[in-house]
Amino acid sequence: MNRAELRRRFPTAHDLRARARHRLPNFAFEYADGGAGSDGNIARNWTALDAVELMPRYGRVVEPPPTGTALFGRPISAPLGIAPIGSPGTAFPGAEICLATAAQKAGVPYVLGLLSGITIERAAELAPDVLWLQLYRFPGDGHRIGLDFVDRAAAAGVHVLVLTMDTPIRTTRPREVRSGIATPFRLSMRLRLDALSSPSWMRAMSRNGIPRFASMAPYMKPGAGLVEAAEFVRRESGGAFTWDEIALYRERWKKPLVLKGILHPEDAARAAALGVDGVLVSNHGGRQIEALPSSIDALPEIARAVGGRTTVLMDSGVRSGVDVARAVALGADAAFAGKAFLWSLGALGAAGPGHLIDIMAEDLAATLGQLGCPAVADLRSVRVRHRGAWPPADPEIPHPR
Numbered sequence: 477m478n479r480a481e482l483r484r485r486f487p488t489a490h491d492l493r494a495r496a497r498h499r500l501p502n503f504a505f506e507y508a509d510g511g512a513g514s515d516g517n518i519a520r521n522w523t524a525l526d527a528v529e530l531m532p533r534y535g536r537v538v539e540p541p542p543t544g545t546a547l548f549g550r551p552i553s554a555p556l557g558i559a560p561i562g563s564p565g566t567a568f569p570g571a572e573i574c575l576a577t578a579a580q581k582a583g584v585p586y587v588l589g590l591l592s593g594i595t596i597e598r599a600a601e602l603a604p605d606v607l608w609l610q611l612y613r614f615p616g617d618g619h620r621i622g623l624d625f626v627d628r629a630a631a632a633g634v635h636v637l638v639l640t641m642d643t644p645i646r647t648t649r650p651r652e653v654r655s656g657i658a659t660p661f662r663l664s665m666r667l668r669l670d671a672l673s674s675p676s677w678m679r680a681m682s683r684n685g686i687p688r689f690a691s692m693a694p695y696m697k698p699g700a701g702l703v704e705a706a707e708f709v710r711r712e713s714g715g716a717f718t719w720d721e722i723a724l725y726r727e728r729w730k731k732p733l734v735l736k737g738i739l740h741p742e743d744a745a746r747a748a749a750l751g752v753d754g755v756l757v758s759n760h761g762g763r764q765i766e767a768l769p770s771s772i773d774a775l776p777e778i779a780r781a782v783g784g785r786t787t788v789l790m791d792s793g794v795r796s797g798v799d800v801a802r803a804v805a806l807g808a809d810a811a812f813a814g815k816a817f818l819w820s821l822g823a824l825g826a827a828g829p830g831h832l833i834d835i836m837a838e839d840l841a842a843t844l845g846q847l848g849c850p851a852v853a854d855l856r857s858v859r860v861r862h863r864g865a866w867p868p869a870d871p872e873i874p875h876p877r
């Protein structure tokens with residue numbers, strides 16, 4: 477399909493989602509799309525974003541304005557990026573290669589998930605200008621593995637390191653469980669039958685193999701298979717980084733450091749005080765527990781708390797350029813998307829991520845034009861109505877003692 481055809485058939489992320497649901501094996505779609513509990517947090521993310529109103533001013537801008545901006549001193553073509561996804565190959569084998577290639581071509585950040593099917597070094601070859609790396613906590617032996625990742629990232633030329641804060645506990649997502657996905661991922665008879673219904677997933681699997689944790693190989697016994705790898709990760713990683721540990725990583729990593737999953741303004745302020753360069757406001761795309769605030773509602777208070785001392789990023793629920801504009805208007809320097817990129821892969825394979833970036837950037841340019849903003853930075857002076865913002869308008873209920 478050429479670009480015009482793609483735009484005609486899949487003008488929004490929701491069109492990609494509908495096609496992905498139809499084209500992927502059930503387990504792959506459920507992995508990509510499911511959240512905690514009954515998806516209540518996913519619904520909150522969407523509803524909260526949809527509720528943010530932006531007031532236009534007319535008589536100023538004629539041409540669709542440029543979407544380019546900069547993050548951590550590096551130019552990017554639009555204030556959007558690809559959020560880290562552990563094992564995106566479950567949704568679409570070879571996903572990491574498609575995502576890295578599309579991000580590099582479009583000039584937007586790609587955050588490689590630590591549990592990806594390609595190594596940091598390979599990702600750096602594919603996306604030398606835009607690669608970021610996400611780390612989970614590997615506390616054993618004085619953080620030997622975690623700090624080795626830091627050194628590997630520096631040697632590979634990774635630009636930004638992202639420490640995930642919002643997974644203090646392991647959670648399961650009921651839709652994944654119901655679909656028959658087990659850890660470690662293996663093509664059981666049930667999944668095999670499911671996969672046979674999807675020629676595109678099967679083709680991608682025969683080209684790229686079963687998803688594995690490629691960057692982990694140096695820390696495991698030679699020849700360790702998937703089962704050992706998953707067992708290794710389960711044993712060695714877990715818990716949320718403590719502030720002392722963050723200081724340790726801050727010391728070791730000289731380039732921009734971001735904490736991902738921040739929702740409380742005091743955590744953001746503490747990160748800024750520790751010399752962290754950015755906070756990524758996130759509820760993990762609604763995958764942890766259902767009761768978390770939506771990121772967009774937590775964002776303005778966090779932007780106020782850091783007061784320009786750190787870069788502010790957000791994700792969770794972002795599906796369009798207008799969502800990106802809402803986030804920037806409320807204090808984010810850029811917004812990231814996770815699930816929408818998996819939908820794009822499920823719908824269109826390798827062509828998906830590039831198409832999604834295209835339609836989101838176009839939608840952002842149209843939004844800027846409609847609002848009368850000559851550039852992305854002008855979104856900050858747009859009048860915003862945001863009734864869901866924290867702190868709540870009703871007084872917070874004091875903790876019963």
Ligand SMILES: Cc1cc2nc3c(=O)[nH]c(=O)nc-3n(C[C@H](O)[C@H](O)[C@H](O)COP(=O)(O)O)c2cc1C
Binds near residue numbers: 509610760793
């Ligand atoms: C299938 C899947 C796997 C994910 N794995 C990780 C991960 O390994 N590390 C991480 O920090 N975030 C992970 N996330 C969360 C994303 O980085 C991001 O916060 C979230 O997807 C944003 O919300 P959205 O999906 O609504 O765009 C994952 C998300 C999905 C959908």
